[in-house]
Amino acid sequence: MSEQLGLREQHKRRTRDAIGAAAMSLFFQHGYDAVTVADVARQAGVSVATVFNYFDTKEDLFFDEVEPLQAALVDAVRRCPPGDSVLLALRHQVFYQLTAGRTDADADEVARFHAAVVESPDLQRREQHIQLERRQVLTRALAEALGTDTPALTVELAAAQYLAAEAVVGAQLRARLLDGQPLGQARVQLQPLIDEVFSTLRTGLGPLVKTEAAR
Structure with a gap:
């Protein structure tokens, strides 16, 4: 019985992966808005009903890696050793999260992904919704890691920041x-920005005093 369950799960995983691969191929080739779920089903060799068995919405076909990336973010917080900076652990997650763990060898895929989001208002709205979900997930992970002595407001602000x-x-x-x-070049050139951004998070923004010239 366990072997049958294992084979069934493998089949389900292969089917899901095939649908996801077909969807991204079509999205990149024709543009997200021009592709229908029926197009994806035909490309993957399955029915539309089968697609919806694995993906709730068309947007989920595009943002297929949200849950694994959220898990990686939470894991980074949980794996941070006691006494170490959780902020530093999160800093190391930035590029992984923004590229879905892709290496420079997959630079073209990363570029096409970001281009597709820019070209589609539907994807931009879904991306904003995903950010709200990620904030909730990260807040819970930080609350667990920082302990009950840390005020809830501090935890929420840390996740948001x-x-x-x-x-x-x-x-x-x-x-x-x-x-x-190229992705590799962008990765190198953006390191100073990442350092500056996280340094600001560590030290705080200060009072943000308005200058006389800004009247």
Whole structure:
């Protein structure tokens, strides 16, 4: 029985992967908005009903790696040794999260992904919703890691500030990729920005005093 369950799970995983691969191939080739779920089903050799057995919405076909990336973010917090900086652990996650763990060998895929988001209002709305989900997930992980002595407001702000920092770097990465810069080069050139952003998170923004010239 356990062997049958194992084979069944393997089949389900292969089917899901095939549907996901077919979807991304079509999205990159024709543009997200031009592709229907029926197109994806035909490309994958399955029925539309089968597609929806594995993916709730068309947007989920595109953002297929949200859950694994959220798990990686939570794992980074949980694996941080006691006494070490959780903020530093999150800093090391930035590029992994923004590239879905892709290496420079997959640079073209990363660039096409970001280009597709820029071209589709539907994907941009879904991306914003995903950020809200990630904030909730990260807040829970930080609350567990920092302990009950840390105020809830501090935990919520920490989660929000990490995502804001990631967004700042992500906007720069997306702009560079759309401008044709290789991923490896962008990765190197954005390191000073990441250092500056996380240094600001560590030290705080200060009172943000308005200057006389800004009247």
